Amino acid sequence: MRFISVRLLHSLFVLWAVVTLMFLMFRLMPGDPMAAYISEALSEESKRSIRAQFGLDRSLWEQYFIYLGNLIQGELGTSFFLKEPVWDIVMTALPNTLAMTFSALILAYLFGVIAGAFLAWRRGSLAEGISIPLVLATRAAPEFWVGMILLAVFAFSLGWFPSGGAASPGAMYDSEWQRMLSLDFLHHLALPVITLALYLQGLPLLLMRSTMLDVMQEEYITMARMKGLSTSRIVLHHAARNALLPVATAFALSLGQLVGGNVVIEMVFSWPGLGRILVQAVASSDYPLAQGAFLIVAFALISMNFFADMLYALLDPRVSHDRKS
Amino acid sequence: MTANPDPGAGLLRRLFRLTGRDPFALAGIVIYVVFALTAIFADVIVSHDPLEILFLPDGKVASNQSPGGVYWLGTTSLGRDVFSQLVYGARSALMVGLSAALMVVVVGTLVGLFSGYYGGWVDAVLMRLGDVALSIPFLPFIIVLAAFLKPNIWNVVIGVSALLWPNTGRIVRSQVLTLRERSYVEAARVSGASHLRILFTHIAPNVLPISFLYGSIVVGWAIFTEASVSFLGFGPSDSVSWGFMLQDAFLSQALSRGAYYWFVPSGLCIMLVVAAGFFISRGYEELLFPKLRD
Numbered sequence: 001m002r003f004i005s006v007r008l009l010h011s012l013f014v015l016w017a018v019v020t021l022m023f024l025m026f027r028l029m030p031g032d033p034m035a036a037y038i039s040e041a042l043s044e045e046s047k048r049s050i051r052a053q054f055g056l057d058r059s060l061w062e063q064y065f066i067y068l069g070n071l072i073q074g075e076l077g078t079s080f081f082l083k084e085p086v087w088d089i090v091m092t093a094l095p096n097t098l099a100m101t102f103s104a105l106i107l108a109y110l111f112g113v114i115a116g117a118f119l120a121w122r123r124g125s126l127a128e129g130i131s132i133p134l135v136l137a138t139r140a141a142p143e144f145w146v147g148m149i150l151l152a153v154f155a156f157s158l159g160w161f162p163s164g165g166a167a168s169p170g171a172m173y174d175s176e177w178q179r180m181l182s183l184d185f186l187h188h189l190a191l192p193v194i195t196l197a198l199y200l201q202g203l204p205l206l207l208m209r210s211t212m213l214d215v216m217q218e219e220y221i222t223m224a225r226m227k228g229l230s231t232s233r234i235v236l237h238h239a240a241r242n243a244l245l246p247v248a249t250a251f252a253l254s255l256g257q258l259v260g261g262n263v264v265i266e267m268v269f270s271w272p273g274l275g276r277i278l279v280q281a282v283a284s285s286d287y288p289l290a291q292g293a294f295l296i297v298a299f300a301l302i303s304m305n306f307f308a309d310m311l312y313a314l315l316d317p318r319v320s321h322d323r324k325s
Numbered sequence: 326m327t328a329n330p331d332p333g334a335g336l337l338r339r340l341f342r343l344t345g346r347d348p349f350a351l352a353g354i355v356i357y358v359v360f361a362l363t364a365i366f367a368d369v370i371v372s373h374d375p376l377e378i379l380f381l382p383d384g385k386v387a388s389n390q391s392p393g394g395v396y397w398l399g400t401t402s403l404g405r406d407v408f409s410q411l412v413y414g415a416r417s418a419l420m421v422g423l424s425a426a427l428m429v430v431v432v433g434t435l436v437g438l439f440s441g442y443y444g445g446w447v448d449a450v451l452m453r454l455g456d457v458a459l460s461i462p463f464l465p466f467i468i469v470l471a472a473f474l475k476p477n478i479w480n481v482v483i484g485v486s487a488l489l490w491p492n493t494g495r496i497v498r499s500q501v502l503t504l505r506e507r508s509y510v511e512a513a514r515v516s517g518a519s520h521l522r523i524l525f526t527h528i529a530p531n532v533l534p535i536s537f538l539y540g541s542i543v544v545g546w547a548i549f550t551e552a553s554v555s556f557l558g559f560g561p562s563d564s565v566s567w568g569f570m571l572q573d574a575f576l577s578q579a580l581s582r583g584a585y586y587w588f589v590p591s592g593l594c595i596m597l598v599v600a601a602g603f604f605i606s607r608g609y610e611e612l613l614f615p616k617l618r619d
Contacts, residue, residue: 010456017457025469133349133604140545140599142552145571145592152580152588163581260462264553268575278465279557282472294469297462305460 003313011306018298023067026291027060076292081284086292089277094296096166097266097273099180101258103193108200109251115201116208117240121231123213132206139202144264147195151268154191161191164270192269196262200254204247211243218242249312256304260297353604356597364416371409375565378405392586399586407570411590414567418548418598421478421566425547428486429493430540434532436490437497438524442505448498455491463488467550471559478561481551489546493539500532538606545602552595567591 058066070077076086119128155163166188167179179185215221216239224234263275270276274293281290363370392399392407399407440451467484474480504510505528513523548567554560555568556575574580574588 013453014457014460018461021457021461025473133600136603137596137600140549140603141596142549142556142568142571142592144553144556145588145595148571148575148580148588148592149585152583152585156581157583257463260465263464263468264556267557275465279468282468283558290469294462294465297465298460301462302460 004310007306007309011302015299015302018302019068019071019295020064022291022294022298023064026287027063071295076295077288079281079289080286082286082289086289089289090274090292090296093272093274093277093293095176095180096271097259097262097275099185100189100192100196100265100271100273101255101262103189104196104200105251105254105258107193107197109204109247111197112201112204113208113240113244113247116205117212117235117243119205120209120212120216120239120243121235135202135205138198141199142264143195143199144268146198147192147265147268150191150195162188164188164268166272192265192271195268196258196265203250203254207247207250208243211246212239215239215243245312245315248315249308252304252308252311256301256308259300260294349604353601356601357605360415360594360598360601361419363412364419367412367416371406371412373406373409375410375413376405376563399584407587407590410565410570411567411594413565414570414591414594417478417564417566418551418595421481421551422544422548422598424479425482425485425489426540426543428482429489429543430536432486432490433493433539434497434529434536436494437532437536438501438529440494441498441501442520442524442528451494452498455494458488458491461488464550464553467554468557468559471554478551478564478566481547481554481560485543485547485550489543493536496539497532497536500535501528504528504531541602541606545599548595549599567595 074087076090078084079086079089082089115131119131122128151163155161167184212235221234221238224238229238260275260278262271262273263279265271266273266276267279274297278290278293278297280286281293436451436455440448466488467481470484471480510523510527513527518527551560551566552568552571555566556572558572560566560569560572562569570591571588574584579587
């Protein structure tokens with residue numbers, strides 16, 4: 001219990017620090033954040049009332065506390081350009097980002113774990129000699145570039161997949177679930193997911209391989225071998241299970257990083273997700289929207305880090321809780 | 326486990342032996358050297374100014390030329406030479422990569438040294454600061470930073486080093502924690518050496534190899550990040566980088582026209598440089614931790 005509360009307090013502190021940093025960044029940047037709202041045509045009087053409405057006529061300290069108070073209530077403000085609540089815009093985009101992230105992560109980790117275990121088993125083989133540099137190369141290739149090539153080949157040249165977006169024009173659905181389960185959505189989802197999964201599979205693969213190699217040195221594996229169990233049984237039932245631990249933690253960590261890290265893939269495939277909203281908001285100086293999107297992304301990252309910590313402690317009782325705190 | 330009790334001559338000798346044994350490390354070094362030479366001699370190699378709009382003999386703009394004699398890798402839709410852009414891209418990539426790596430090494434090493442040596446509140450403050458830096462969404466932060474400051478490549482360098490120093494800092498700190506208990510450090514302390522002298526002449530040389538190992542990974546990360554930021558349109562518009570080329574191609578419908586010669590080479594270059602960093606650091610790891618070898 002003590003371990004959980006210490007980690008939770010720690011996560012809250014980090015969250016507060018990031019939120020404060022964001023506040024300072026968005027206030028101290030050059031240019032008037034109200035430029036989009038206040039046109040020269042407005043009278044001095046109405047300019048002032050708009051400023052008061054956003055609390056911009058107060059001191060920085062007062063603004064800071066208003067900002068914190070609003071955040072705690074989940075109030076992220078109103079977008080300058082779309083004139084809609086930031087919360088609504090962000091929450092419309094979030095399911096698209098999550099759908100893409102989850103599908104790609106699951107695909108990548110399934111493949112990575114199996115291939116990693118296989119490569120550890122076949123240590124020193126030709127297959128290993130070829131795959132390791134190949135995997136490193138997929139980690140080194142920019143995702144958006146891989147996406148561009150896949151688009152050029154499979155969307156523009158062969159016409160197998162749509163060239164972007166999340167729905168065909170005119171598509172209408174009764175509910176969000178119906179939309180996300182429709183063939184049209186999945187057809188649009190395919191290329192971005194393949195691109196992302198291709199980039200992601202390297203981490204679980206290398207991680208699985210190296211922990212498998214470690215685990216294979218353990219005494220209980222020798223024991224299993226002495227009992228005369230078959231290699232495949234040892235690999236699957238004894239080694240792989242224990243090697244999965246760091247992979248599970250990496251999965252949780254990647255999920256947190258990806259909610260904001262998908263930016264480039266969402267841009268290449270015009271995928272209406274959170275990262276694309278962030279880029280468009282930053283590009284058009286829509287500060288409330290950019291700030292809101294950034295905070296959601298940061299929140300996802302910090303809470304998944306916390307979750308990964310918990311998961312690790314839960315799965316591996318050997319982790320010393322007191323030392324970490 | 327210490328990094329390497331005898332940096333210097335032994336390290337260099339082992340480096341040579343390593344490159345003979347590990348073909349990947351050798352490949353990585355060769356890639357780095359080729360790109361470094363390309364960057365240095367960019368002016369001599371290129372056939373055209375990378376941003377100059379070129380014309381055909383008949384007076385028309387030389388747009389969307391396929392690769393061939395005059396334009397080795399073809400031209401962009403605005404009639405700019407792709408090959409020349411590629412060569413100049415090496416220059417900005419190397420600049421971003423090396424300066425970010427250097428900054429991460431300097432900041433990370435200093436933080437690790439002070440944090441590990443002094444402990445107490447210094448350690449607590451620096452490490453919490455590191456936790457915060459690692460909890461900031463990486464690419465979104467750099468995008469916001471690049472958009473607020475004037476677009477130039479140094480924003481990426483500042484952003485990357487502001488968020489990546491804790492990795493190096495933590496690992497250096499753990500090294501310092503064991504080093505400061507060593508008898509030779511104790512001997513220096515007894516003979517009256519000041520804290521700073523112990524830190525910088527007795528401890529620092531022993532942690533530098535591992536700092537540079539982490540630095541060599543940052544080179545690739547920084548180039549990768551710069552490409553992403555430029556691709557998203559937050560890079561400088563007056564200098565040519567590989568990310569800028571990819572953005573240009575993407576926005577100019579190079580994909581639907583199947584103009585592979587425009588966007589394949591620059592991505593390939595990014596991949597090669599980043600992979601070279603991986604290959605070298607993989608080799609380094611063997612060099613620094615001979616025990617890991619099996």
